[in-house]
Amino acid sequence: MDDAAAEEEASMFETSHVLGALLASSPLLARAWDRCTAASAAAPWFVHGEDGGKVYVGFSGVQAALTAAGAAVAGGGADIFAPVSLGGDAAGRMFAPLVAAEPDPAATGEPVAVQALALQCFLKLCCSPDFQMLLNQIRGKAVVFTGHSLGGAVAALTALHYLCISSSSSPPAPPVLCVTFGSPLLGNEALSRAILREHWGGNFCHVVSQHDVVPRLLFCSPDAVPAHIIVGMQLQQWPAWTRHTGAVSTVTAHMADTDKDVLRQLIQTHVGAVAVEQKLAASETTGGSPYRPFGTYVLCSPEGAACVDNPTAAVQMLYATFASQSSAGAESPEAAHSCYGELVLKMPHHLLLKRWLRVDDDMPATPNYDDGVSLALEASGIDVMAMEASTARHWLKTSKRAGRRPSLNCARLATQLGRVTPCRAQIEWYKALFDAEMGYYDAFKQRRSPRKYTKVNLNRIKLGCKQMMNS
Template sequence: MGSERLGEKLNISEELIKKSCSLAFKAHKSPDDLFHVEKYASGSSDVVFSFPGSWSVESWASGESAFGEKKIQLSLFPSMKSIGHYDEAAGPGGHQDLAIASFNQAFVQKFEHVLQNSQLKNKVQEVVNGKKRIVFTGHSTGGATAVLATIWCFENYPKQSHETFFCVTFGSPLIGNHIISHALRRENWSQYFIHFVMRYDIIPRILLAPLSSIQHEFKRILPFFDPNSPAYASESIGSSQEAFLLFRNVMRNAASLTTHAASKLQGSTNPLLETVKKFVKLSPYKPFGTYIFCTGNGKLVVMKNPEAVLQLLFYSCQLSSESEGARIVLKCLNEHLAYENELEGSLDMQCVAYDDNLETLPLASDGFFDDLGMSKKARLCLRAAGEFEKQKRRNQEKVGSKLEMITKHLKIIEDYRALCEHTVGYYKAFKIHKNKTDFDANLSRIELTGIMDEVIEMFTRYDLPDELEATKEWINLGTRYRRLVEPLDVANYYRHSKDEDTESYMKKGRPTRYKWMQRWLEYEQKLQTGSCGESCFWAEVEELHKLSGNFAAVYKERERVLRVQEQVGKWIQDGVIGKDVLLKSSTFEEWWSKLPADLQTETISLLVNGLGNVQA
């Protein structure tokens, strides 16, 4: 736990947070407006965009899925995916679906409506041009719109400083699955999303239950929050049977989800966990960014660990006894409207706890988590969430300790490539495989395969810090490894005629590690997926080489033949692959020299002739 002032920790002043809250509730009271824009203060460099919430069931639930979620269109939010998992060529299903973030469909539709039917784009551009910071804010579903607007700005203004955009929400519902948290952390955007949650506010927890299971009660409750409704803040609604049933259903579903999540955090391998998921539909929604829980007595608890936030959302809203049910249920509704008053006092008190060392959280009284009703079981779940994040850092250190070994073996293969540069090239030499140098290179290839497969498996399971997926160090290392070693994997594949037992290398033989590393580079350079195939073009050459002599078959593959040549020519000119590809008797030259003259491209002809002059 820390003593640093909240504003300093979050890089946004307490006064601006209060102003954001005030403007969020101002927008809340004008639900017919799409958004409001207001300067924080005269002469300030901060401009606040606030969005109103919506108070119909349709504004929360759209589509046919139980929880109202849908895979996002990457054209709108291209970063909202796991880079390594994502594969455009794979189409729907399998890992492809796991790679793309799911968002609440109704919230996205509302944001798209605001984007298309208002001056939001123009106003944002105006503020950006004026080199001012934008704070997006909203209460309830207005907070969901604010989140989407912030992500949209990060996506569309990549050259702006990350600190140009901030998002502060109050009582916002969850908006999507764990891929959002993963992507925001990877892009270094997560720290700019701040969510305030009152201890008993039901709205941030509402999507932990299937909307179909609470639709009737929710529809009856929503007028309580609607400032244009005669039933606004009505105690009769807050004390109704519908309110109690809504609370009970949400918390019952939250219990299933958090129990399942906690079991996985604690390393449970019980197969019943996955069996339960087949019969009990668990909410896909997960927290992201920084959560600030308001205890109700002036204290604040700051959480950045998404797994810990999920546990807190459940455990902080528990009944201590059945007799207090009616009081707590009314509190769950009232607190959704109480953020202004709560923050006015708590931000001044500066009685704040941070989740810096959750894995050592005391199981006994601590003065902060007591005020959120944290039982010993709850604290154990928070400890597990803290330990999970700490384990990711340990995994990072473990992988980092192998960099020296990786570099050593890459150097051996680089030396091997240099040795073969003036004979038949290292691809052909490795495929022939008759010298001790070939054997040594193969030992290094095998050693590197074990290390890299272990690393990629960690990425696949999200067992490494999310931000590692986009670091220069890993992109550069992965690219160097892929360009150097994959040609040897291709050579080994065709040397042992594995294509005859299964299918071609590109269809069945290409290891996951190379696909991940290729996507990292393509994502960093904003290139089309599949465009950086310089490490595996040999596989295509091998398949085309089989057609040599069969002119009918060669002409049938005309487009492919020409494309490979153009790609290789460009990669050689760009220095991505070496000119040894064109050596006399290399696999590429053997294939190319047997092509009909009208299929031999001018680019390769000039390069081959140029190399021949140099050799002569």
């Protein structure tokens, strides 16, 4: 098959919009968000409970915000969200598979690292007897770790730790999923590579609304990160924050006084710089942000959701959705960061509405794949006529497709059939040797068949096992 035919076959089906619609129509996001709100309201480290045969563990970021409030007021954003290596004694043991398989930092330029605040809170959480009891309770069960804002970063670290301790278990551990809502970036590019190397990218689902600034703020260079924005956004999700004074009231007041247009321009500039850097395939610039995404990003808006599981495409889409002209002045940063409960309720109802694309009568007909990309753009909040639509369309097309190509599926089926056909031919020959009085199965049970036919009977058993597995 030539390259043109292969490309055409690879582009038969667009998955970003379909996966987003499937996820939005399931109860997973709504159940996860319920745990997030319960954790934020109670402000413990975590809450948990079973629902639909799964254990949902919701993490609160309030404790992390309270820890960082003083430093945020003093302007210590560079220290709060500075990357910290996982190669230390305590962290190295907890995340051994990620660190042990890490290439030489001298060759790659950076070790596996995560943000300091999330790691500090996670290590403190691990010392809690309640957390150790939780790990014992959920062992052997399907688990969904979830969190909003800073709680999402703690949830992601917990999920990584749980995957690390479960990777060597036998039999394999049940499914583990981490769902974050509006969470800041957690780790650097080395962490993203390590997660891909361990094939854990599919265990992480990051839900990001079109106007939310928190998931995009750590694309800023470390000395330019407005830490009071992230901390203040988290504290506003806590119902009791109005009763606190001191650093809590100061950081929330500072956040409220921030010029929203300046904040938007700051984020757009730094995310755009990272996006351009990736387009040029340039090495990491000095003084730029060390943080990069990993896992699947669910870019959602009131119009729906689109899934992107390629880290490079995720950066481009985070920039395109935020920079889209349709989002200018739409809502305040505070509202955009707390809108996830409303979004997870609206998206399933929106899927019931009839959808059509706005096209010009003079335009030529487009393939179904291109129509699917247009639906994914609209679902993520980008108008198909917007300036950023062409860039976003390109990265949706180049992002990794889910599943095998049809040609690979055909080759796999042909290979399996080639292994089965000789076995079936032997059995048919074996059956023809016996008359109607004594069937081939009864003959073998009563040991009336020669020993040389034992291999044929083993093939019969093998085929029976395959049929049971396929059914």
